[in-house]
Amino acid sequence: MSSTSLTAAPSLPGVVGSVLDLIGETPIVRLRRLVPADGAQVVVKLEGRNPGGSAKDRAALALIRDAESTGALVPGAPIVESTSGNTGIGLALVGRVTGHPVVIVHGGTMSPEKLALLRLHGAELIEADWTAGPDDPGNPRAVADRIARDRRGWRSHQYDNPANPGAHYRSTGPEIWRQTGGAVTHLVASIGTGGTISGTGRFLREVSGDRVRVVGANPVGSTYGGGPVGTIRVEGVGTNWPSSHWPENFDRAVPHEIRTMSDEVAFRTVARLASEEALLVGPSSGLAVGVALELATELDRAHVIVVVAPDSATNYLGELAG
Numbered sequence: 001m002s003s004t005s006l007t008a009a010p011s012l013p014g015v016v017g018s019v020l021d022l023i024g025e026t027p028i029v030r031l032r033r034l035v036p037a038d039g040a041q042v043v044v045k046l047e048g049r050n051p052g053g054s055a056k057d058r059a060a061l062a063l064i065r066d067a068e069s070t071g072a073l074v075p076g077a078p079i080v081e082s083t084s085g086n087t088g089i090g091l092a093l094v095g096r097v098t099g100h101p102v103v104i105v106h107g108g109t110m111s112p113e114k115l116a117l118l119r120l121h122g123a124e125l126i127e128a129d130w131t132a133g134p135d136d137p138g139n140p141r142a143v144a145d146r147i148a149r150d151r152r153g154w155r156s157h158q159y160d161n162p163a164n165p166g167a168h169y170r171s172t173g174p175e176i177w178r179q180t181g182g183a184v185t186h187l188v189a190s191i192g193t194g195g196t197i198s199g200t201g202r203f204l205r206e207v208s209g210d211r212v213r214v215v216g217a218n219p220v221g222s223t224y225g226g227g228p229v230g231t232i233r234v235e236g237v238g239t240n241w242p243s244s245h246w247p248e249n250f251d252r253a254v255p256h257e258i259r260t261m262s263d264e265v266a267f268r269t270v271a272r273l274a275s276e277e278a279l280l281v282g283p284s285s286g287l288a289v290g291v292a293l294e295l296a297t298e299l300d301r302a303h304v305i306v307v308v309a310p311d312s313a314t315n316y317l318g319e320l321a322g
């Protein structure tokens with residue numbers, strides 16, 4: 001992805017114009033030890049290598065650029081969003097470079113590391129109640145709406161703004177296709193707003209003539225998998241909303257299936273990725289890799305499963321290493 005330079009300086013070979021130019025083009029690494037002996041190949045796209053530390057940098061840049069181009073976000077106006085962290089960090093990072101203050105409404109479930117990162121990025125933090133239902137004024141999304149109205153800010157609406165899946169359709173999907181030389185047969189991605197799975201999955205299905213199979217990874221306690229509402233321990237994924245209120249950005253026609261994994265498997269997979277593969281990823285990556293490893297046992301070596309690892313362990317060091 002590219003950004004416009006803020007000042008007209010002579011270009012230097014190998015030097016990018018701003019951190020915005022470091023968003024995307026993340027590496028994919030093959031799992032060597034965790035995969036079943038005769039099962040499918042499993043490769044992991046490390047979105048934690050984005051400058052803000054997650055896949056959400058892609059969405060944040062696209063959301064802000066789109067709003068600037070339509071005039072919805074005027075110069076200097078605040079950006080307001082309700083998020084479990086990574087979108088906030090992405091918006092704060094892009095907001096810093098593009099000159100917008102950022103207000104983040106969170107549900108009180110964010111890791112201390114993400115809260116600290118948001119503060120370092122200069123975001124204003126407001127806590128709301130994530131258990132409040134969609135029609136409750138205390139719901140984080142309702143609180144964010146109110147603040148945006150009061151401060152004449154722009155609400156990025158990551159759950160419903162098509163620029164979010166659009167970013168993954170234009171960048172994550174084509175990268176995976178190119179990086180695997182078109183050999184990808186399965187995509188596994190966790191579902192939060194649905195931006196990643198909908199955009200990436202749609203691109204891969206289209207470009208492959210509908211050969212790529214798309215699998216959603218859902219935590220226990222989330223209704224995306226059709227199960228009952230419960231406590232979701234894995235940050236950034238799942239929903240407690242009834243299916244009638246699912247985010248517009250989650251295109252249900254894209255995944256062929258959604259598999260639900262326990263927290264225990266998700267966190268155990270994070271620990272095994274660290275100790276056996278030297279990969280430090282976050283819990284939602286453990287969730288998705290857990291689903292991919294289950295899937296790999298059902299397929300042979302001719303299959304290539306690409307798993308999106310949305311962020312790195314850096315965001316959860318206390319919990320994972322404590």
Ligand SMILES: Cc1ncc(COP(=O)(O)O)c(C=O)c1O
Nearest residue numbers: 086192193194195196236284310
């Ligand atoms: C840690 C983490 N994993 C996964 C996701 C899900 O990504 P998406 O919102 O694109 O579905 C998010 C979204 O915020 C996240 O923060």
